[in-house]
Amino acid sequence: MEDKMSREEIISRLKKVLATVKGVEESTIDCDESTNLLTGLGLNSVGMLYMIIAVENEFGIRFEDTNTSELVTVGKVIDFIQQISAMKQGK
Known part of the structure; x- marks a missing residue:
């Protein structure tokens, strides 16, 4: 991973991951840091895995x-x- 990504950069990449996991377009993933993965995004235990x-x-x-x-x-x-990521980089 790049050197110390911002939270905004991470959430942008995370939205792509979530769209892939859910099998939907990235534009349909509406979330912020407070969004619950189960109730807010509808992931079940398999989706979480x-x-x-x-x-x-x-x-x-x-x-x-x-x-x-x-x-x-x-x-x-x-x-x-x-x-x-910080532990991996030895920081």
């Missing part, structure tokens, strides 16, 4: 199994992407 895998591939990171239960909102996903 696909999203995690897609995020890992898009950002070149790996989530630990214990982390995934905390991924409730788009903002939490962004937090984890930033944290894992």
